Amino acid sequence: MRLLKDFKSFAMRGNVLDLAVAVVIGAAFGRIVTSFVNDVLMPPIGLLLGGIDFTEFVLTLKRATGDAAAVTINYGSFIQNIVDFTIIAFAIFMVIQAFERMKRKEEVKPTPPPAPSAEEKLLTEIRDLLKEK
Numbered sequence: 001m002r003l004l005k006d007f008k009s010f011a012m013r014g015n016v017l018d019l020a021v022a023v024v025i026g027a028a029f030g031r032i033v034t035s036f037v038n039d040v041l042m043p044p045i046g047l048l049l050g051g052i053d054f055t056e057f058v059l060t061l062k063r064a065t066g067d068a069a070a071v072t073i074n075y076g077s078f079i080q081n082i083v084d085f086t087i088i089a090f091a092i093f094m095v096i097q098a099f100e101r102m103k104r105k106e107e108v109k110p111t112p113p114p115a116p117s118a119e120e121k122l123l124t125e126i127r128d129l130l131k132e133k
Contacts, residue, residue, distance in 0.1 A: 033088045041087070042080070054079045 010016065042054065057076025064070040116124070 029091075030088065033091060034084055037080070037084050037087055042083070054083070
């Protein structure tokens with residue numbers, strides 16, 4: 001029973017919930033970026049390279065024979081994943097840069113000077129009276 005109670009307190013912590021939300025949003029963002037790379041970015045790159053699709057780059061080690069499958073190294077898929085990763089990393093970098101810029105702007109905002117204390121007001125009045133004499 002105590003184990004269940006401890007697990008509940010662990011699962012209800014703010015950090016765990018924030019992490020769960022981040023994972024879900026990250027997965028959705030990953031699908032968006034993958035679609036962008038596959039459907040928007042790679043077709044023009046493939047066209048520039050003569051209509052080549054990276055995912056079709058395959059090194060065949062052993063051809064299929066009878067009921068045995070072919071043995072291949074799919075380095076084109078690896079190249080595609082590197083491109084996906086680079087774009088995702090750059091997008092995250094840009095988001096973090098924007099966040100840091102906004103954070104710096106908040107820090108730069110000057111705070112108004114605090115109102116003088118009663119002691120300072122009294123000393124100012126004394127100074128002014130001494131100047132008059």
